[in-house]
Amino acid sequence: MASGASNTAINQPQDGLFDISLIVNGVTRTARVPARRLLSDCLRHDLRLTGTHVGCEHGVCGACTVLLDGVAVRSCLMLAVTADGARVTTVEGLTGPDGKLSPVQQAFADCHGLQCGFCTPGFLTTITAALLDNPEPSPEEAREIIGGNLCRCTGYQNIVKAVLRAAELGAELRAAELGAAEPRAAELKAAAPGRADGS
């Protein structure tokens, strides 16, 4: 037998199922999946994370968008086995550990950015990723950010407002975190000379 054929045999499990491991929303999750299992189906059916919605299943609507190592991807266009070892953030992972809504989620609530909600998980993940790259989008950039996601209910205007509101909330959060960090940094600085001279 040629050595190439032998390598193929080693990588192909006899039952046709592959063991994969993903870090989903900060938690290591494992699954046994066929090679053809879509990441979207793996999340929904194997890992029971049904917040990721499936609309078109061919990359058009954006409802299935998740973050893969921080980058927005369409999980209906990706095989679960190709995500093995990656960090995945689904809509369930946007909320803080204390249950607090993320700035993007809060902005959707503030601006009435959803109606039926089917498209919403995809918008939330898409906008979250985009604001990491561009925390202060202009109204035109806000439209571009959501340009690849479809919504049949809202007419998009309130979603554009939600992008801009999320940017504001994100800025407020960063300012608050900086404000909390500065007194602590000042405390440490004040304490440092004492430590240095042994007092």
Ligand code: FES
């Ligand atoms: S379900 Fe993936 S893009 Fe529509």
Ligand code: FES
């Ligand atoms: S809120 Fe219904 S499809 Fe977007």
